[in-house]
Structure formats: C-alpha cells, structure tokens
Amino acid sequence: MYFPLLLPESESELNLRVAKARKAMEAHKLEAMLIVSSANMFYFAGGIFNGYIWLSLTDGPIFFVVPPLKTDSPLSRSIRKPEQIPALLADEGIRIPKRVGLEFDDLLYTEVKRLSGLFPDSEIADASVAMRECRAVKTPYELKVMREDGRKQAAVYSRIPHCYQEGMTDLEFQIEIEHVLRREGCLGFPRVAGRRMEINLGSVLAGENADEPSPYDFSMGGAGADPSLPVGASGTIMHPGIAVMVDMNGGFNGYQTDMTRVWSIEGLPKLAYDAHRCSCDILRDLEKFARPGVEIGELYRRARRLAEDAGLSEYFMGHNHQVKFIGHGVGIQLNEIPVIMERNRGLLAENMTIAIEPKFVLPGVGAVGVENTYIVTPDGLENITPLDEDIHEL
Amino acid sequence: MYFPLLLPESESELNLRVAKARKAMEAHKLEAMLIVSSANMFYFAGGIFNGYIWLSLTDGPIFFVVPPLKTDSPLSRSIRKPEQIPALLADEGIRIPKRVGLEFDDLLYTEVKRLSGLFPDSEIADASVAMRECRAVKTPYELKVMREDGRKQAAVYSRIPHCYQEGMTDLEFQIEIEHVLRREGCLGFPRVAGRRMEINLGSVLAGENADEPSPYDFSMGGAGADPSLPVGASGTIMHPGIAVMVDMNGGFNGYQTDMTRVWSIEGLPKLAYDAHRCSCDILRDLEKFARPGVEIGELYRRARRLAEDAGLSEYFMGHNHQVKFIGHGVGIQLNEIPVIMERNRGLLAENMTIAIEPKFVLPGVGAVGVENTYIVTPDGLENITPLDEDIHEL
Numbered sequence: 001m002y003f004p005l006l007l008p009e010s011e012s013e014l015n016l017r018v019a020k021a022r023k024a025m026e027a028h029k030l031e032a033m034l035i036v037s038s039a040n041m042f043y044f045a046g047g048i049f050n051g052y053i054w055l056s057l058t059d060g061p062i063f064f065v066v067p068p069l070k071t072d073s074p075l076s077r078s079i080r081k082p083e084q085i086p087a088l089l090a091d092e093g094i095r096i097p098k099r100v101g102l103e104f105d106d107l108l109y110t111e112v113k114r115l116s117g118l119f120p121d122s123e124i125a126d127a128s129v130a131m132r133e134c135r136a137v138k139t140p141y142e143l144k145v146m147r148e149d150g151r152k153q154a155a156v157y158s159r160i161p162h163c164y165q166e167g168m169t170d171l172e173f174q175i176e177i178e179h180v181l182r183r184e185g186c187l188g189f190p191r192v193a194g195r196r197m198e199i200n201l202g203s204v205l206a207g208e209n210a211d212e213p214s215p216y217d218f219s220m221g222g223a224g225a226d227p228s229l230p231v232g233a234s235g236t237i238m239h240p241g242i243a244v245m246v247d248m249n250g251g252f253n254g255y256q257t258d259m260t261r262v263w264s265i266e267g268l269p270k271l272a273y274d275a276h277r278c279s280c281d282i283l284r285d286l287e288k289f290a291r292p293g294v295e296i297g298e299l300y301r302r303a304r305r306l307a308e309d310a311g312l313s314e315y316f317m318g319h320n321h322q323v324k325f326i327g328h329g330v331g332i333q334l335n336e337i338p339v340i341m342e343r344n345r346g347l348l349a350e351n352m353t354i355a356i357e358p359k360f361v362l363p364g365v366g367a368v369g370v371e372n373t374y375i376v377t378p379d380g381l382e383n384i385t386p387l388d389e390d391i392h393e394l
Numbered sequence: 395m396y397f398p399l400l401l402p403e404s405e406s407e408l409n410l411r412v413a414k415a416r417k418a419m420e421a422h423k424l425e426a427m428l429i430v431s432s433a434n435m436f437y438f439a440g441g442i443f444n445g446y447i448w449l450s451l452t453d454g455p456i457f458f459v460v461p462p463l464k465t466d467s468p469l470s471r472s473i474r475k476p477e478q479i480p481a482l483l484a485d486e487g488i489r490i491p492k493r494v495g496l497e498f499d500d501l502l503y504t505e506v507k508r509l510s511g512l513f514p515d516s517e518i519a520d521a522s523v524a525m526r527e528c529r530a531v532k533t534p535y536e537l538k539v540m541r542e543d544g545r546k547q548a549a550v551y552s553r554i555p556h557c558y559q560e561g562m563t564d565l566e567f568q569i570e571i572e573h574v575l576r577r578e579g580c581l582g583f584p585r586v587a588g589r590r591m592e593i594n595l596g597s598v599l600a601g602e603n604a605d606e607p608s609p610y611d612f613s614m615g616g617a618g619a620d621p622s623l624p625v626g627a628s629g630t631i632m633h634p635g636i637a638v639m640v641d642m643n644g645g646f647n648g649y650q651t652d653m654t655r656v657w658s659i660e661g662l663p664k665l666a667y668d669a670h671r672c673s674c675d676i677l678r679d680l681e682k683f684a685r686p687g688v689e690i691g692e693l694y695r696r697a698r699r700l701a702e703d704a705g706l707s708e709y710f711m712g713h714n715h716q717v718k719f720i721g722h723g724v725g726i727q728l729n730e731i732p733v734i735m736e737r738n739r740g741l742l743a744e745n746m747t748i749a750i751e752p753k754f755v756l757p758g759v760g761a762v763g764v765e766n767t768y769i770v771t772p773d774g775l776e777n778i779t780p781l782d783e784d785i786h787e788l
Binding site for chain 1: 443
C-alpha cells in the first residue's frame, strides 16, 4: 500500500481540505499541527496508516509513514519513529513555529506528552477543536460519499421487517439486522469521537428497555446484554404492544449516516402514534427552518416547543432520564459537531451534515420517533436517509 | 441500575482485587488512584458506569456515580461532576495523598488535564502501568469466567466450516462467522488497550492477504475491506490452494479469549502443512516449558529457534513484514500484558492468561498456525480454547 492514498478527485480534494484546515487553524492561532488520530488522518490521507501528518499554515501536508508501508508520493517521507520528524523538517528548510497543535481530545495523555517532546521550543496547543470545526462543514466530495452512505443505510432499513420472527428477543432481532448491514457493506466499526462511547453496531430498543439510562452519550440508552457493555438491546422478548426502535450503524466507506425508524408489534396505544407524529412534525418543521445562519440552539428550542404544544414534554428525549440534545453532526465520526442543544449559540453553515432525532419514550411502550441525516443547504435541509417514516407492524 | 454492580462472589472478590491493586500501587509508589477507564472500572465494579472510582492504600474503593444511575451501596456516592470529589473525600476525613495516579495510557490528554486539577497539591503519576500489572494475574473467579469464554469461542469455532460456501469472498465468510458468534452470545465489542487498535469482530485472512501489513499492532495484517479500516478480510474470492486463517473475537462476558484456526480449500502445498505442524510443535513445547518464574522472552526465543530448526525462519510471524512477538496477555482487554517478545525480561506468574500464536505466512498460500489462550499454572499451560488444531478442508 502506498501513501497518501488516492482520494477520488484527489489533488483538488486534498487542496480543498488543507485550505479548510488552515482556516480553522488561523481561527485557533495554530501555526502548525501534527495529526495522529484516525479520523483526522483519514480526512487528509483518505486512509489510515501508521504515521503522522504535518501541516502548517505555509508548509505541508507531509505524510510521515512508518514502514512496512511504502511511500511513493512527493508528499510522503518514511520514518521509524516520530522523534525523527523535527530533523526531517529542518532538512527541508521548514522551521517549527511557535505554536504547534496536537489533538488533545483525540490522543491519549501519554501520546501528547511524547509528541510534545518533539517541539521543545514551541507552545503546544489543542488541534482537536480546530479539526472538529474544519470537518463539520463537508466538501462536495464528502457530501457525495455521505449521500451514498445514506442510500445504503436506507436500503438496509427497508429490509429490516424481514429480520423479524415472532418470539425473538430484541438482541436476536438486532443480530439479524447487523447481519444484513454487514452483508450490504457496513464496515462493522462505528468510529466515534472521544473515549467514552463504546458500542457495537448500534441499538435495537424494545419496550421499556428504551428508558434504561446508559453511561454513554447516546440519545437513548438501553441496559445492554452485559454489564461490560451497558447500552442497547437487553435480550428481552419482544411482546405485543411495544415499540421497537432501530438505530443501527450506517458506515460503509469511512463516513457514516445515522438513521432511526420504529416498528410495532400488534399495534401501539394512541399516545405512541401521536408522539411519533410529533417527531415527524418536528422534522418537517426543522427541514424548512434550518438553513445557513440559523442559531443551532434554536433548532432544539423549536423542537421542544412543538413537543410541549403537543402535550408530550414529559416523554421528550427520554422519560426517566431526558437528554438535552436532539441531534449532532455526523461524518467520519458518528458524533461530530454541532451538538444540537439549547445552549449551542453557534450558527448552522452550508454543507454541515447533521442527524436530527426527536424521540419520545413512553412508559410501558418504549421509544418512538424518527432520525434522519441531513445536509444543510441554502433552501433548508436535504434528507440523505429518505425512507418511509411511519410505524409499521413487524 | 445500582452500583457497584454485584460481581458473583462479590465482596470477597472485590477485596481480592483491591488487595492486588494496592500491591501494584505500592510497587509504583502510588498512594491513591482515580480510575476512569472502562477496563479498570469493569475490574473493580463488575460493570461500566458513568463515574469514577477512588482507591488509596488505606481508603476506598469509593464509587462516585453520576445520575441517573442510582447508588444503594455503602461504597457509592452520587456526584454530578468530578470536581466534587475532593470535597466529598474531605467530608469523610480522607486526605488526598502526595502522589495520586491517573490512567495516562487509557485516558485522553484532556481528561488527564481536567482530573489533575482535582489534586493541585499532589504529584500526578501514571496508574495505567500499575493496573495493567495488577490485571495481568487473574483471580480464580476471573479464570472461571475466561474458561467459560474459551468454551464458548471453541464451540463457535467448531461450527465455522458450516459458514463456508464455495465461491465466497473472505469477507462474506467472515460475516457468516460473525453472525454465529453474535448468536452464541459474543458481545460484538472487542475491548482493546490503547487508542490505535481499530477492529470489527476479528479477522479472516485468506491467501496472500495475510501478508498485507496493517497499521495496527496485530500479529497478522490484511488489507481490510476499506482504507478507513485497513485490517483483515479484503473482499477477495477464496480460491483453491489457499490457507484461510480465522482469528475472530471471543468476548462473551466482559472478558475475552483469543483463538486462531486454519482451513484449506482443496489442499495446500506440503510446506504449509509443515509450517502448521511446526506451529503446533511450538505450542506443545511451550505448554510444558512455560510456568511461573520462566522469563517471558525465553518463550519467544524457543519458538523462533523451533521455527529456525524447521527451516521456516523466513515465514515466521509474517513474510514481507515479520512481527517481533508470538503472543500477549488477554483478559478484559484483547491486548494485555505480558507481550511475549524477545526483549521481555519479566517472569511468568501463576494465573497469568496469555494467548500464544506462532504463525507462518507463506507466499502464494497465506497464513497457517494455531493460537490458543492459556492459563499459566505450576504444571505448565492450561489450554482454555481446546479444539482440534489440524488444517481441515472447507
């Protein structure tokens, strides 16, 4: 394998990403960054390799690649360990600037300490936030890839009813959906930001289990099948009268889309259909309202207001435990910025990709609501996970 | 859910683990630790929760639990954020010692920085290495759980031939094996140490793909199905004359076992059977030789010598790229200590659990060799993943 990997439309795409990154670096007063995390590495290289990427406002990117990977690009250099980087930069007449960024929120403490040692005369600052901001707004090529992801995820979701057999547990149902996902090309590895999100391929939440809190930052919890992984399906039999919420991974190509649909077993109480309708109403409202320049917190407030108007506040985004957001950015990582929560005073920007998931948890019934992944366009939101949103019988 | 979760044989088991941890803390001159990482949290609590565990040489463990999780144990306290911990400790008359450990090799840089701020008058030292050493030697209860894991993994492996259909790709074969694993209770989340091991449920390596290096620290590589996850099956059709190595996850209960077997398609060249026989010979040799007090590096050297004696050096642990270890500790995490490599001068201890995987990569054929997970006993190694080791036809 050779690095950097070719992105389709490669050189112009790399230049575009570098320009976007430099703009974010300037905003955070970073003169250079040494990139190590998988997500940011994938952003610049189009693939994961053992190595490091140097990018300054004026130089790079330089891809420092550890053997046995080979380099045949003028952008790549072979190294055995990161301690060689300063001398290699000096050889090329590249000075190490005063303020160098490392990914404080993506690397382990020991990694940052080691890499800080490469730049003893520089102030070491955080590069994670700058890169998160850079990646929040997608390039046209990234949007194309994510649309493809969304199509694939929706195609799998259309086959979900065939995964069900009467008397199954939620976990058995989830495993059959996983199987279809994998057969249709899902890579089986949801890349998440941060350290504290542990997950397999997503969650099936059936009935009351939707109201079990999880230690992770997911919109809905679930007790999980084992205390070592307390999230999602718990192994309980799916019985008549419960809602079955499916929120499974849509990662087919290094990017991900995020999507939720709900099924029922022998019908649900009227309140469940009302709440589900409210979730769809919220999405329709935000699809028109959300556009570049709109304050992100206002999306949350509008959604909450619509839930209030429908008399559903106590079930909104949980019942025993209500989470305080209704969506999040999505892309290379499942949980990117912006977080769509009340206190986010940031503004939506064109070509952000966001998952919106207004959900309700009803005691004795379970979770209802829809999640789609959207592109922010000047005309509102473009749904890239379109699929029938009604609650159908399993 | 209430914390701490009950481990079976709970109180005595917790006391035993605390005693082991304190011994490791003393060896590393740690007077206290604040534990946050999932693996170490699971070790003390028997489950993952949103919170923190305080353990000093004289006090604790105290489980600081963030709502909505409830606490009903005398060992638990409810908190909203870690900054409350020092005052809560002071309330109980617990002084914060001079040297406090945080998990430098398990937490993000930002996490360690934030948590360091709780103890402004203390020296902050690493707790990762102490906990790794503590966990390397298992308790009798842990051994029981891992034996159960091994039994389950071996049972799944015995069904692997049924997953095969002629004309399949390596990836399709892997997905069918994943499906059986999940149906038999595999949790679907391989917990690994460090940040740079990204993996789905394991690897099927068919033919030449076994010789593709991966950016991760696995014994064998594989190009993977996508540049965003370059490890394991690559989607190539399995054709006659290749070896198919299966190294899939065995995590059923918070612990994992690690196991590899090989199948063939319409026979292999004699060299492949010879190399596979050599792998089994190495395991038989080490099963007798390895016992408490033996230098760990000597296991590697004996294995390499047997490979040399068989004239197989150039294929040992890779061909284009040879890795320098033949095994590793395994338990809550897939990659624990000890690493069985030449320069490891540490000694085996009773009740360590190690995966040994002498493998060979043959050009044009693929990877052969066996991996088992073992318990170190006074009489040698106890194989907890016993299953026929021969190469059979798919």
